[in-house]
Amino acid sequence: MPAIVIVGAQWGDEGKGKATDLLAGRIDFVVKFNGGNNAGHTVVVGDEKYALHLLPSGILTPGVTPVISNGVVIDLEVLFEELDALSARGVDVSKLKVSSHAHVITHYHRTLDKVTERFLGKRQLGTTGRGIGPTYADKINRVGIRIQDLFDENILRQKVEGALDIKNHLLVKVYNRRAITVDEIVEDLLSYRDRLAPMVTDTALLLSTALDEGKTVVFEGGQATMLDVDHGTYPFVTSSNATAGGASTGSGVAPWRLDTIVGIIKAYTTRVGSGPFPTELHDDSGEWLRQRGGEFGTTTGRPRRCGWFDVPIARYTTRINGVTDYVLTKLDVLTGLEQIPVCVAYDVDGTRWEEVPWSQSDFHHATPILENFPGWSEDISGARHFSDLPQNAQDYVLALEKMMGQRISVIGVGPGRDEVIVRHDLLDNGT
Numbered sequence: 001m002p003a004i005v006i007v008g009a010q011w012g013d014e015g016k017g018k019a020t021d022l023l024a025g026r027i028d029f030v031v032k033f034n035g036g037n038n039a040g041h042t043v044v045v046g047d048e049k050y051a052l053h054l055l056p057s058g059i060l061t062p063g064v065t066p067v068i069s070n071g072v073v074i075d076l077e078v079l080f081e082e083l084d085a086l087s088a089r090g091v092d093v094s095k096l097k098v099s100s101h102a103h104v105i106t107h108y109h110r111t112l113d114k115v116t117e118r119f120l121g122k123r124q125l126g127t128t129g130r131g132i133g134p135t136y137a138d139k140i141n142r143v144g145i146r147i148q149d150l151f152d153e154n155i156l157r158q159k160v161e162g163a164l165d166i167k168n169h170l171l172v173k174v175y176n177r178r179a180i181t182v183d184e185i186v187e188d189l190l191s192y193r194d195r196l197a198p199m200v201t202d203t204a205l206l207l208s209t210a211l212d213e214g215k216t217v218v219f220e221g222g223q224a225t226m227l228d229v230d231h232g233t234y235p236f237v238t239s240s241n242a243t244a245g246g247a248s249t250g251s252g253v254a255p256w257r258l259d260t261i262v263g264i265i266k267a268y269t270t271r272v273g274s275g276p277f278p279t280e281l282h283d284d285s286g287e288w289l290r291q292r293g294g295e296f297g298t299t300t301g302r303p304r305r306c307g308w309f310d311v312p313i314a315r316y317t318t319r320i321n322g323v324t325d326y327v328l329t330k331l332d333v334l335t336g337l338e339q340i341p342v343c344v345a346y347d348v349d350g351t352r353w354e355e356v357p358w359s360q361s362d363f364h365h366a367t368p369i370l371e372n373f374p375g376w377s378e379d380i381s382g383a384r385h386f387s388d389l390p391q392n393a394q395d396y397v398l399a400l401e402k403m404m405g406q407r408i409s410v411i412g413v414g415p416g417r418d419e420v421i422v423r424h425d426l427l428d429n430g431t
Contacts, residue, residue: 007225020058058220073105115175245321262324269310314403336375384421
């Protein structure tokens with residue numbers, strides 16, 4: 001049975017939650033393998049809309065075991081707030097499993113994130129201020145707090161003391177903030193221990209055993225390819241590996257077990273935060289896309305920057321992730337446009353680039369070379385077969401598919417759970 005990786009193919013907010021939800025009725029496990037509560041999924045089920053930030057979206061489907069694996073950084077306050085909110089709406093959250101190796105976001109991580117971003121001034125990275133970056137930094141610097149540490153109070157206290165030794169000097173002497181005491185951090189973290197205990201396990205073993213038993217596992221990436229710490233628009237990136245390779249390191253499941261790589265990509269492009277964005281629109285067209293597409297962050301509410309579809313980025317994503325199938329979302333948002341521009345290449349100081357430039361400076365100065373495609377005015381939200389789409393919509397999809405170099409297997413034609421066209425079954429990579 002397949003192990004499927006779902007990754008964002010642009011700068012995030014492409015609709016990964018909807019793609020996972022589309023599969024959820026036929027899968028056994030859904031795994032969040034990177035990131036934290038700095039991003040979110042919005043999933044529409046009937047008349048209900050769910051905004052998920054830290055939890056994998058498969059938690060909304062009965063029978064599916066949701067897993068937060070070792071590559072995730074966890075704000076425990078957010079975790080239990082989200083679980084309580086879902087429980088209040090009748091969602092069963094009792095099957096959630098949490099990796100003992102996952103790192104914990106503490107109060108001092110959130111504080112440092114916010115004051116550091118303010119200190120940077122106009123050089124700000126556009127972080128969400130939720131402590132994600134500082135927690136990953138502690139992980140790499142080997143001074144992090146892991147979920148398992150909450151179950152050994154002596155070890156927990158030693159680790160918090162070690163972490164705060166330097167951080168309090170920064171807070172007091174550089175940022176003019178008060179020092180944080182060891183006791184307040186330890187007390188806060190221990191307050192979650194009893195409730196957390198039944199959820200904690202060796203998730204790498206759990207998932208490998210599930211695959212051995214023929215279960216189907218979906219790995220759901222947070223953020224997206226162009227925000228990957230290695231392969232994205234560095235330094236305007238997240239702090240983890242949001243690409244398909246991160247599914248293996250972030251879960252402990254061997255790379256050879258990953259059968260299908262699904263890239264989620266919008267019919268246009270958006271991003272939040274700072275950093276280069278070649279197709280960004282600063283005119284009425286950008287605002288039209290933002291309002292029509294509801295382009296405001298699930299977690300932050302920030303308005304997203306909007307632009308036309310970017311083919312070089314799609315080709316880059318296909319290659320970096322080894323994408324086998326694409327899910328094209330929000331095709332319906334483009335309804336009503338007479339012409340739909342698509343970026344087919346870049347101009348960098350008079351030189352044409354068919355691919356993403358290797359230099360960040362060149363990418364920052366890249367301007368889009370656009371090709372216009374005829375639009376359509378018909379409502380496509382009721383389409384359930386590719387042939388139901390207007391001819392111009394079909395031509396647009398086929399043109400993107402050809403230029404990206406990989407098939408578009410699913411097309412989103414509306415926000416609802418069932419508003420999709422399935423051209424190829426994502427659970428059968430041979431179809």
